[in-house]
Amino acid sequence: MPGKNFALRTTSEETAAIADARIGDLAHRLARQLQESPAPPVSGDPAYPLTLLHVLDQLQQATERLQRQAATDAARAGAGYPQIGAACDMTRQGARRRWPGLFHHSNEKPTEHPTMTSPARPFDVLLVEDDIADAMLIEEALSERGTRNLVQVTDGVAALEHLRAPGAVRPDLIVLDLNMPRMNGQDLLKVLKTDNDLQTIPVVVLTTSTAPDDVTGAYTSHANAYVTKPVNLDEFEQAVQSIDAFYLDTATRPRP
Numbered sequence: 060m061p062g063k064n065f066a067l068r069t070t071s072e073e074t075a076a077i078a079d080a081r082i083g084d085l086a087h088r089l090a091r092q093l094q095e096s097p098a099p100p101v102s103g104d105p106a107y108p109l110t111l112l113h114v115l116d117q118l119q120q121a122t123e124r125l126q127r128q129a130a131t132d133a134a135r136a137g138a139g140y141p142q143i144g145a146a147c148d149m150t151r152q153g154a155r156r157r158w159p160g161l162f163h164h165s166n167e168k169p170t171e172h173p174t175m176t177s178p179a180r181p182f183d184v185l186l187v188e189d190d191i192a193d194a195m196l197i198e199e200a201l202s203e204r205g206t207r208n209l210v211q212v213t214d215g216v217a218a219l220e221h222l223r224a225p226g227a228v229r230p231d232l233i234v235l236d237l238n239m240p241r242m243n244g245q246d247l248l249k250v251l252k253t254d255n256d257l258q259t260i261p262v263v264v265l266t267t268s269t270a271p272d273d274v275t276g277a278y279t280s281h282a283n284a285y286v287t288k289p290v291n292l293d294e295f296e297q298a299v300q301s302i303d304a305f306y307l308d309t310a311t312r313p314r315p
Contacts, residue, residue, distance in 0.1 A: 215242025
C-alpha cells in the first residue's frame with residue numbers, strides 16, 4: 060500500500076532541533092518585519108516579545124492547516140491512520156482523533172444520528188457504545204470494508220428509543236458494549252431478545268470484559284456472539300471487520 064512505510068535520515072530529536080531553528084529564524088524575521096524595524100529588540104521592552112508571540116501563534120495555526128492538508132493528501136495516496144499517526148509520533152487512535160473524516164467519515168464525533176455513506180446496497184449497523192474512542196475505531200473499521208450506514212448511541216435506553224422510533228430503519232446488525240450508563244448491555248440484550256419485532260436482529264457483544272459471568276449471561280440472553288475487545292489497535296480493527304464480514308457478507312439475514 061502506498062505510504063505504508065516512510066524513512067527519515069534524522070531522529071525525532073534531530074528533526075525537532077532543525078525545525079525549531081528554522082521556525083525560530085522565520086518568526087524573528089516576520090516579527091521584525093511587522094514592527095518595521097531591522098534593529099535588535101530593546102532589552103526590557105515587551106513590545107517585541109509580544110509581536111513574536113503573535114507571529115508564533117499565526118505560524119502554529121498555519122501549521123495545523125497544512126498538517127490537515129498533508130494528512131488528507133497522504134490518505135488519498137493510500138496511507139492509513141497507523142502511518143499518518145507514526146509520521147507525527149502519535150498512535151493510530153491519536154491520529155483518528157486529531158484528523159477525523161480522512162476516509163469519507165463525518166467530521167463530527169459519533170452522535171445519536173446516522174452517519175451516511177453513498178450506498179449501492181448499504182448495510183445498517185446500530186452501534187451501542189459510550190466510549191467515543193472505541194466508537195470511532197469501530198466506525199473506521201466498518202467503513203473500510205465497504206458501504207455502511209452507522210448509527211451510534213451511548214446506552215440501552217437510547218438504543219431502544221432509536222429502534223422503536225416511528226419510521227426507524229431496522230439495522231442489519233447490532234454491535235453492543237456491556238458497560239454503559241442508564242441501561243447496560245446485558246439489560247438491553249434481554250429486552251431485544253424478548254421483543255417480537257427485534258429479536259431476529261443479530262446482536263454481537265463487543266466488550267472489554269472477559270468475566271465468565273458476563274460471557275454466560277450474554278449467551279443466556281441469546282447474544283449471537285461474544286467478542287472481547289483486543290488491546291492492540293490492529294487486532295481491534297481485525298476483530299470488528301471479522302464481525303462485519305460474517306454477519307453482513309456471509310450469513311443469511313432474516314427479512315424484515
